[in-house]
Amino acid sequence: MMRVLHVIDKLDVGGAEKVFLDLTHLLANSTIEIGALLFDDSGALTSKMDARVTLYRLKRTNKYSLIKLLALHKISSKYDIVHAHMRHVYRYVRLAQLIFGGKYKLVLHDHYGIDQDIPTSVKGIFKPRYYIGVCTSLTDWAKSKLGIPSDNVYTLANTIIPTATSKYTSSSRSGNAIMVANISRVKNISFAIDLCGRTSRHLDIYGQSRDEAYRTELQRQIANNPKVRIIDDVTDFSGLYNRYDLAIHSSMSESGPLVLLEYLAAGIPFIAYKTGEVAATVYNDLPMLFMNSFNIDEWINKIEEIRVIEDLPEKMRMVFNKYFSTEKYTSECLRIYERIDC
Incomplete structure (x- = not known):
C-alpha cells in the first residue's frame, strides 16, 4: 500500500x-x-x-x-x-x-x-x-x-467538499452581500465596500487579517457605515450563505481562487473580477458572473442582470460538478x- x-x-x-x-x-x-x-x-x-x-x-x-x-x-x-x-x-x-x-x-x-x-x-x-x-x-x-x-x-x-448546509436557496432576497477574503490589499476589499455603498446593500466581510495596515484603512473607511462589518472569528462558512443573496469577489489577482468554488457548489450568485484558473474555467459556461474592469457602474448593472436569472443557483452547481x-x-x-x- x-x-x-x-x-x-x-x-x-x-x-x-x-x-x-x-x-x-x-x-x-x-x-x-x-x-x-x-x-x-x-x-x-x-x-x-x-x-x-x-x-x-x-x-x-x-x-x-x-x-x-x-x-x-x-x-x-x-x-x-x-x-x-x-x-x-x-x-x-x-x-x-x-x-x-x-x-x-x-x-x-x-x-x-x-x-x-x-x-x-x-x-x-x-x-x-x-x-x-x-x-x-x-x-x-x-x-x-x-x-x-x-x-x-x-x-x-x-x-472543495460541498456540504448539505451550504446549499443556497434562491428564495433569499435579503439585500445582503457576503465577501469571504482574508484582509490583504490584493483582495481589493475597499472596492467591494464602495460598491455596496452605491447599492445600499449590507456587506459582511469574513476573513482574518494578513495586513494590519490595510485593515486599519478599511476600518476607517467603514467607520461611519453601519451596513458594513468585518468578521474575523468564523472558520466555517457553510451554513451562512442563505443569509445573503449575493457574493462579491473583487480580488485583483488570484491563482484559484478557492472561494469561488465555495460559491459555485453552494449556488449563491456572485460577481467576481476575472482572474485565476477557476474564473477562466467557469467563464466558459457562466460568463455573466465575471467582470473585466473595476468600473463600479458596470458592476452595479451586472448585479441587476444576474438577480433576475431564477435558475442561476442550479446552473452554478451543475458547473461545479462538471469541472470540480x-x-x-x-x-x-x-x-x-x-x-x-x-
Whole structure:
C-alpha cells in the first residue's frame, strides 16, 4: 500500500489550508495510507482534521532546531511520498532530506500566486524534483523558469467538499452581500465596500487579517457605515450563505481562487473580477458572473442582470460538478502519485 504524508506549517483559515483539509479527507477514503504533519498545531482549523488521518504534531517553535528537523525526517521516512504544501514548508522538508538523507519522494504543492520571480526556497539544491501547481500559470512557470522536466510537473486544480448546509436557496432576497477574503490589499476589499455603498446593500466581510495596515484603512473607511462589518472569528462558512443573496469577489489577482468554488457548489450568485484558473474555467459556461474592469457602474448593472436569472443557483452547481467534482479531483491526485512513485 502506498503511503503519503501531507505536510503544512499551520492550519489557519486560508485557501491552501482548506485544500490540505479537504484533500487529506478525500484521500482517507482511498486505498492509500495517509498521514498529516503540522509544524504548529494551534491553527483554528486543526480540529477539523479527519480522524482517520494519522496526525503528527511537530510543535516546532524554532525553525533552526536540529532536534525538530530530525523528528521531521524520522516521520517523513515512514512514507513513500511526502507532499509539502507551500514553498516555505517544502524548503524545510527538503532541508531535512538534505541533512539526514531519506528515500521518500518529495513533492512541492504550490498554492502561490502568479509572481514570476524565483524565490530562494526553490533554487539550487532546493529545486523541486516533483511539482504540483494549482493552475497552469504556475505549472508553466515551473517548467520555463525553474526548469523542472515536464514529466515531473502536474496540475491539480483546487476543489472543495460541498456540504448539505451550504446549499443556497434562491428564495433569499435579503439585500445582503457576503465577501469571504482574508484582509490583504490584493483582495481589493475597499472596492467591494464602495460598491455596496452605491447599492445600499449590507456587506459582511469574513476573513482574518494578513495586513494590519490595510485593515486599519478599511476600518476607517467603514467607520461611519453601519451596513458594513468585518468578521474575523468564523472558520466555517457553510451554513451562512442563505443569509445573503449575493457574493462579491473583487480580488485583483488570484491563482484559484478557492472561494469561488465555495460559491459555485453552494449556488449563491456572485460577481467576481476575472482572474485565476477557476474564473477562466467557469467563464466558459457562466460568463455573466465575471467582470473585466473595476468600473463600479458596470458592476452595479451586472448585479441587476444576474438577480433576475431564477435558475442561476442550479446552473452554478451543475458547473461545479462538471469541472470540480471531488471524484475527479481525488482520481487525478492518485494518478499523480502513481506517476511519481513508479
